[in-house]
């Protein structure tokens with residue numbers, strides 16, 4: 001697949017269920033004039049890394065991969081053996097691809113800057129939700145790809161990575177759940193591929209995912225209720241239809257059905273995937289412990305925001321569009337509210353009272 005030149009109309013064949021991921025990205029390349037095949041090859045390298053990680057995730061209890069390495073990463077989190085393995089696989093495969101000028105990982109203090117004029121930036125969380133590994137709960141890999149602006153005229157630098165998420169070329173996540181599902185967007189819709197482990201191939205299983213305009217489920221860690229702002233607390237009371245809870249001033253033809261159901265796994269990829277497919281809202285707001293939010297902008301919030309917008313959903317800080325944030329640091333954090341248009345808008349009504 002290649003970056004499509006938005007000024008040239010591209011004819012993309014409608015995705016067909018059963019198509020392999022490889023065929024899907026190739027079709028994108030053929031539909032994009034002037035494609036070099038580099039982007040296609042990069043995505044295929046990412047798919048290879050994911051299939052290697054998946055093999056180890058599926059046997060984590062048998063391959064002495066449970067537990068911790070004894071190290072702590074820049075986030076101040078204990079590094080699980082599987083975190084380190086997934087990180088190493090992605091770094092090695094991307095390095096061998098020769099396409100990455102800059103690589104940023106949740107597990108690396110600093111971005112890796114290539115000596116070449118390679119034209120892509122890849123940012124990833126190699127294994128998100130790893131505190132759930134030992135309890136066999138869904139975990140995932142999240143990544144974003146950007147194209148360096150003038151790859152042949154400049155040497156790679158961190159600035160290539162510190163760009164707003166609206167400039168993302170491709171983003172995806174993999175949920176290692178009952179099946180291994182890879183959700184990918186290259187700017188032409190969001191599509192889910194399911195791994196057939198018997199042949200190690202991803203097959204298109206949910207083309208053109210659309211996040212329902214409104215859902216019936218909210219996903220937030222309510223254990224932190226006392227840490228939230230009064231406005232977020234008011235939203236939390238409303239979604240549960242607590243007595244006397246204020247309703248959002250959202251002008252909506254259809255009244256909201258409250259109380260919502262509550263679902264929270266504590267693994268972003270699992271909570272986000274459910275929200276993308278079923279609708280509703282996921283929120284990790286700022287709180288007194290995480291005054292700038294907990295989730296990382298470049299390799300968690302931005303890829304998720306790109307995918308949700310491609311599927312017709314919204315992704316904000318509770319106030320501002322995630323994809324418009326101009327990053328200032330590789331590991332900066334952000335509040336994240338994503339999901340169905342109406343549900344995210346209702347949240348926003350509580351937080352900033354902005355008119356619809």
Ligand code: P6P
Nearest residue numbers: 128129130131221266267268269
């Ligand atoms: P909490 C996992 O550690 C993670 O980074 C995300 O995957 C998840 O959404 C969030 O943190 C859970 O955080 O504070 O609710 O445990």
